[in-house]
Each structure stands twice: as structure tokens, then as C-alpha cells.
């Protein structure tokens with residue numbers, strides 16, 4: 139009997155150990171500088187007059203410390219726009235509207251250094267979509283495994299014309315032109331990144347053709363949904379659709395999908411460009 143109990147205890151320990159390893163140690167919320175200030179209606183034209191305001195928004199990037207490897211989720215604005223050089227790299231219209239204020243410290247390699255890593259230590263780069271403020275620095279990670287939806291790869295290389303194929307568009311060819319031979323895990327939908335449920339890619343199209351979000355299970359017990367541009371900010375959660383969409387129907391389905399994960403799994407939704415959520419909870423580890 140003792141032996142059986144011992145074996146059972148051993149099994150329980152094994153189960154506890156495997157549960158612990160199926161969670162990430164920490165998620166750090168970084169930002170590629172800020173955009174703004176500009177009227178919220180520049181992004182979300184449907185916000186009614188009484189709720190309109192000027193916003194200065196973060197450009198969210200995430201550093202995920204997992205026992206199975208370091209992950210970066212989105213690489214922000216290209217380093218070339220740092221320090222007032224925007225118009226040498228982006229279309230003037232984007233610089234004038236977005237007013238990026240990225241510094242050396244707020245590029246993705248600057249944030250990695252701040253929290254104790256180099257770009258070469260990053261095992262996996264997940265890219266939500268191929269807009270200029272999300273895929274900007276993938277070329278800093280030639281050794282990583284790059285995880286992106288197959289459709290989004292196509293979109294990055296040849297976006298729909300209305301989504302900005304040419305200047306002043308939001309897809310910048312120079313962000314990706316030297317990344318053709320990178321090691322891409324090309325997805326068609328959801329994916330359990332490490333096979334243990336700790337980090338799940340969620341397909342959330344609409345903002346772009348192949349947008350994806352991440353669900354992360356923290357060792358502390360919390361589940362985070364890192365929406366990136368599936369949900370820009372609180373006003374989108376409140377039912378006002380974003381003004382830049384490949385498909386409004388897919389966008390709406392994706393917002394609802396993430397809301398159901400919030401409500402059914404008790405997850406916190408972390409948004410890409412919400413100034414209030416960043417002010418309260420940005421620039422820190424979640425564990």
C-alpha cells in the first residue's frame with residue numbers, strides 16, 4: 139500500500155511539474171515609442187461626438203520568457219525612424235499623422251537589452267501582421283523561427299491596393315525585403331506553439347488578411363490575450379469598429395472571439411494601442 143501511495147505521490151509530482159512547465163515565466167509589455175496626439179476619430183471614425191478625445195497611444199511589443207525559449211511578439215517601428223528621421227523611411231503622411239517618437243531605448247533591441255537579453259537569444263518571433271508598426275524590425279532576428287500566417291506573408295509582399303500598397307501606405311517593403319530567406323513557420327489558423335498549451339497563436343483576421351493574436355498562460359495562474367491590432371483600444375471593445383480593416387466582418391468576428399475567451403476563460407485582454415491601459419500597466423513584467 140505504501141508503495142502504491144508513493145507511486146501515486148510521484149505521479150502527482152510529475153503532474154504538478156508538467157503543469158508548471160506548461161506556463162510561461164513572464165510577459166513584458168514594451169512599446170516602440172508612442173503615436174500621437176491625434177483625434178481618436180483618425181483611427182476610429184465611429185466614436186460619437188461626446189466620447190471623442192485626443193489620444194497618445196503605445197505601439198505594443200511583447201517579450202515572453204518561456205522555459206522553452208524566449209519569444210518576441212511584434213518588433214515595432216523600424217529603427218530607421220528613430221530620432222526624428224521618420225520621413226527618410228516612412229511616407230510623409232504617416233509621419234505627420236502618427237508623430238512617432240521612438241528612441242534608441244524604445245526599439246525592440248533596446249527593450250530586450252533593458253530586460254537582460256540580446257536579439258540573438260530570441261528563439262521565436264511571432265508577427266501579428268505586416269503593418270509598419272508591427273513587423274518593422276524582423277530583420278534584427280535572422281536566427282529566429284518566424285511565426286506568421288501564410289496569408290499575411292502574401293499580404294506583406296503584395297497588399298490590397300486599398301490597404302496601402304504604395305505611399306503613403308502602412309506596408310513598408312523595406313521592413314521585409316531582406317527577410318525572404320528567414321525560417322518561417324507559415325500558419326493557416328491557430329497553433330499551440332510549444333505543444334503544451336502555454337502559448338497559443340489565435341487567428342484573428344479582419345484588420346489585415348492574416349492577423350493573429352496570442353494567448354499566454356502565466357505561471358501565476360493568469361491567462362493573457364495579447365490582441366495586437368485585432369483590438370486597438372477600449373473604444374473597439376465598447377463596440378466602435380476600427381477604421382482600417384481588410385474585412386469588417388472578419389474584424390467583428392475576431393473581436394467577439396477574443397471577448398468570449400475573456401469571458402469563458404477569465405483572460406485579461408491586453409490591447410495594442412490603448413493609452414489608458416498602457417499608462418496603468420505598461421513597461422512591466424506580468425508573471
Ligand SMILES: [Zn+2]
Nearest residue numbers: 267269345367
Ligand atoms: Zn495594424
